[in-house]
Amino acid sequence: MNAVVVTDVAIIGGGLVGSSAALALRRMGFSVVLLDKGFCGAQASGVNYGGVRRQGRPPEQIPLSQRAHAIWPRLREVIGTDGEFIRSGHLKLARTEAEMASLEAYAARVSRHDLGLELIGHNGLRERFPWIADDVVGASLCAGDGHANPRIVSAAFAHAARMSGAQVLENTPVLHVEKVSDTFHMQASGGAEIRSRFLINSAGAWAGAFAEAFGEPVPLKRIYPSMIVTEPLPLFMSVNIGAEGGGVYARQVERGNCIVGGVRGEPLDDPDFSRPTGSGALTIMNRAARLFPTLQKAHAIRFWSGTEGEMDDRNPIIGPSRTTSGLFHAFGFSGAGFQIAPGVGEVLAELVRDGESSTSLDSFSIDRFTRADQARTRVL
């Protein structure tokens, strides 16, 4: 099993970003090896909340988000399943006047991006969404947003990549990586050796070590968003719900289960695994019961949590390495990667093929932190 695998592109991390990049690269004709330390899509890509929303993203993410937006309705043709994607709309609630003002300011800030945001006042909310508690001040609706099932979408992208000819190596952690002249050399568990011209680091919360191996340390932290899910209930929650200022988000799947998130869990002894705290889960449950009176007597049947990478400025790192040609990074999605990931996969494939992307990546460069440090030093 010590044969050396030679490929055009090696991808470390089989989450949604890595899998969609693998698929896009295969369709361009590159040979691809996709490596995952566990199962593809089993971490943040597969266990996140499942929000497919553009609304609320910082303006610099919106071009990328729009690109992904075009992919979601085509999932069936891209990966063979619709991934339970529903264009339900995303309704962001304001619980105070100040939050409403903030929603209005956001709508103005992103107006040139054509998200189709609709601001709704208290009475409009009562009329159109009577299942939301009476004391919500107003909301902003993005009718084109929705939600999908992360478990299905992530695994289906990896499966589609495999079907298209990518070599997918699961349960194969990369132990060592370096670049020797023009070639990346990787040693993975089980004695696998991979050589490639290009390397994509899409290892999510585990990507920091690979960036550091190429002299690019990054301030990547781990977060553990946690969710609760209710028993199946008659359908009532017609939109994906968020809240200005955070603290609660909720959606109801076609089967009837409501998924509610809004607090963070804790890592276990093995920090690759995490679990919601009892008190945190109760907090989400109580918030949901208050915000949606229909849920008061419903039962929560399960909690879960996942491990996600977060950057200080909540923007991901996407783009070429500044130290090593042929290396591209895409990680640190800070709890908001699900919707844009399929777009990021396309962008990464363009970077490999053309050396540049048609979508602006200026705000996501890996050296933005060091550049910021230098700027501060100059000011001093």
Place this chain on the structure above:
Amino acid sequence: MKERVRPLIIGAGPAGIRAAEALVDAGIKPVVVDEAPLGGGQIYRQRIVPDERTARDLYGSEAGKATALHKTLAGLQDRIDYRPRTLAWNIRDNIADVMTDGRGGRIPFSHVILSTGATDRVLPIPGWTLPGVFTLGGAQIALKSQGCAIGEQIVFLGSGPLLYLVAWQYMKAGGHVAAVLDTAPLSAKFHLLRGLLLYPGIVVRGIRYVADLMARGVKVRFGIEPVRIEGDTQVKGLVWRDRGTDHHIACDAVGYGFALRSETQLADLAGCQFVFDKRDRAWQPVCDGAGRSSKPGIYLAGDGVRISGADSAELAGERAGLALIEDCGFPVDKVRIEVLERRLNRVQRFRGILEQAFPFPESLVRSLADDVLLCRCEEVSIGNVRSSAQKFDITDLNRLKALTRVGMGRCQGRVCGSGAAEILAHASGRSLEDVGRLRSQPPIKPLPLDLSSDGEAA
């Protein structure tokens, strides 16, 4: 000194009660939480509403043990902090999250003894989700606790000592038992002869149950294969195969089960290590002979660790209590410990024999048709699992859950988990051990969303 020891015991069955007694004898006051309104566990479950039945009617040959255990708990009331109707739904870092009568709370503890018991091991068979189909344990509870029979014409089916006991109890209580269908061949029962040396009383009693049933004209069959439970909205009959020939019997209820499975979620949530147990065909928490888990301060006793029965649970509960006392640096009766450990060992030898007498029907799982429902909460069929396993090359039970929803519903795999592991092992060509076990997630049972979170229930 002893005031600083604040142990929590979860479960007030034979193991939990004996553990509490041992602690109280050493001058320690434990908190005891139990889901049931009255102590005794499943085996010695008490009636909710008193009726004319005597202890002998309810517990048969075990009436003496049941009464003694109930009396012990009653005698401990003032010296333990007893909280019935309380579900411990999560445990972590020396805190148990609980719910009592719909109110939430948290119980901090210095040590915990998990005596969480067992439920029936259910395997899917065609028709198993029809109204009128019960587990053997469920059928027994209906009778014991509520004085209800599950039907008027009842077929009992499966494997394990409980099969004959429940059938016999129903017959004694005046129920009409249409048939007792054992998936194990009669030849397997000869293993029991070796059990005669260890526990002659139990073996003879078992044989008497069968003899009594036969004497009353109940159809008792060995080595059968269940074909299907029939009916549209309610059980109407059952078809089984005996040496290649199908037989039909009319009935309106079926009680079935294939031995028991341990309730291990709390041990998992508490961070205990697990090890595969060939005899129980399941991953069980690691536990030494004294009841110590892999984690300091966490003790395990009874069927929740390994299926060993009620007598063993009483011994193990007391032994775990003594281990806790010893680990706190207090004196313990070493002679008593030796006696307990010797008896526990003897039970384990007997359990090995029982397993041979009531072997797990491996071939049954393999031959199940694709359209049989495996996970009833999420409505996932066996065929769905087989084809997903093929398509996604699934070799791990958690991966199976993520990709098919098996075990994701209300029961969290407590009902379908054993069957799912068997099906996946067979479909992926791996051993049961290799496909692993479902990671537990809180809450271990459903909770209302408006559950109060007032904090300490202590």
